[in-house]
Amino acid sequence: MKQIVILFCLLFFSAFCYAQNYNADVVYLKNGSVIRGIIIEQVPNQSLRIKTVDGSVFAYNVSEVEKITKEELAISSAAKRVYGNGGKSLKGYKSFVDVGYTFAKDESGGDAERIEVSTSSGYQFDDYLFVGGGVAFHYYHETNDFYTVPIFANFRANFVVDKIIPFVDFRAGYSIGKKEDYINLSGFYAYAGVGVGFQISEKMALNFALGYSYQKYEYYYHGWNKSDVSGLNVKFGFEF
Numbered sequence: 001m002k003q004i005v006i007l008f009c010l011l012f013f014s015a016f017c018y019a020q021n022y023n024a025d026v027v028y029l030k031n032g033s034v035i036r037g038i039i040i041e042q043v044p045n046q047s048l049r050i051k052t053v054d055g056s057v058f059a060y061n062v063s064e065v066e067k068i069t070k071e072e073l074a075i076s077s078a079a080k081r082v083y084g085n086g087g088k089s090l091k092g093y094k095s096f097v098d099v100g101y102t103f104a105k106d107e108s109g110g111d112a113e114r115i116e117v118s119t120s121s122g123y124q125f126d127d128y129l130f131v132g133g134g135v136a137f138h139y140y141h142e143t144n145d146f147y148t149v150p151i152f153a154n155f156r157a158n159f160v161v162d163k164i165i166p167f168v169d170f171r172a173g174y175s176i177g178k179k180e181d182y183i184n185l186s187g188f189y190a191y192a193g194v195g196v197g198f199q200i201s202e203k204m205a206l207n208f209a210l211g212y213s214y215q216k217y218e219y220y221y222h223g224w225n226k227s228d229v230s231g232l233n234v235k236f237g238f239e240f
Contacts, residue, residue, distance in 0.1 A: 020037040025050060028066040039068075088163065090203065094130060094174025096154075101102045102138075104229045111142035112229035116213070120154040120171075130156040134171070138215070148177035148215060150189040158197075165197035165205065175215060184224075187216030193233065209235040 027035040027050055037052040048068075049059045100116040115138070122132015132154045140146040152173030159166045170192050177185025193211020200206060213233040218224050 002032045011117075016044045023070050023072060026069045026071050027060065028068070029060065029064055032061075052231070055071045079132065083211070089156075090124050090127045092124055092203075093121070094124045094132070094203070094239060095119065096134070096156075096207075096237055096239045098207065098235045100209075100213075100233050100235035102233040104144070104213070104231025106229050107219060107225070107227040112231070113142050114140045114229075116148075116233070116235075120152075122154060127161040130160045130182045133173075135179060138175070146183075146185055148175040148185050148189070150215075152189060152191075159194040163199050163231075165199060167195050167197060167207075167209075169193045169195060169209060169211065182220040184218040185215070187218065187228075188214075188227075189216070191212040191233065193235065195235070197239065204238070204240045207235070207237040207239060209233075209237070211235065 004189040011141050024036050025039045026127045027039075027048070029035070035050055035052065035058060037050045038056070039048055039050050041047075041049040046062050047059060048065070049057055051057050055228055073224040084202055084206075097119045098117075100118070102114050102116060104112040104114070116136055118134055118136030120132050120134025122130055124130045134154050136150045136152070138148045139149065140148075150173055152171040157168050159168075170190075172190045173188075175186060175189040177187070179186065191210040191211055191213050194212075195209030197205040197207045211233045212230065216226065216228050216230060218226055
């Protein structure tokens with residue numbers, strides 16, 4: 001488990017530091033100005049249009065241009081979106097499917113480890129904020145085949161938008177769980193995690209996350225008592 005945490009931290013840190021070199025067009029004007037960006041239109045011996053790193057587009061007559069060169073430019077993820085995909089947004093309806101595993105103990109110290117499968121859908125309001133809802137199935141394979149079915153609201157925020165996307169994920173809701181004479185697994189459910197997404201197309205990505213999964217429950221011992229089976233969680237998933 002320690003190795004997983006270290007690996008995740010390295011991936012998360014590298015996502016923040018990620019930058020990529022691009023060959024930028026550099027237009028030198030006769031008035032002394034220098035414009036760096038991508039030439040998006042050029043009419044020989046007449047005019048050209050260039051898009052800069054902030055998305056602005058400028059047009060010049062050839063008579064205003066002294067020379068045009070290229071240079072390697074290290075740009076941020078935000079700039080990359082301007083260059084790389086024409087400023088297309090992630091905005092729109094989105095769904096997530098993931099499989100996870102939670103390492104946990106119950107009140108008596110017994111294993112409460114579980115396999116978790118979940119799906120959620122909602123709306124991506126911009127490149128950075130997703131709000132939706134979902135359902136999951138948690139199977140407690142070490143504890144008499146117990147299970148819970150959490151129904152939750154889902155909030156997710158991207159830090160940057162690039163081929164590598166660091167994010168935070170929050171879920172909160174209520175689990176419907178198996179009930180026995182001595183235990184009731186129904187109760188409040190929450191999850192908080194940080195992750196890294198690896199974009200494979202404009203709308204699809206593979207995700208890896210490390211988080212903390214919280215599940216409230218009741219058990220009978222000289223009366224009904226409240227406790228939780230919370231623990232560290234690892235998730236792998238797909239978004240589309």
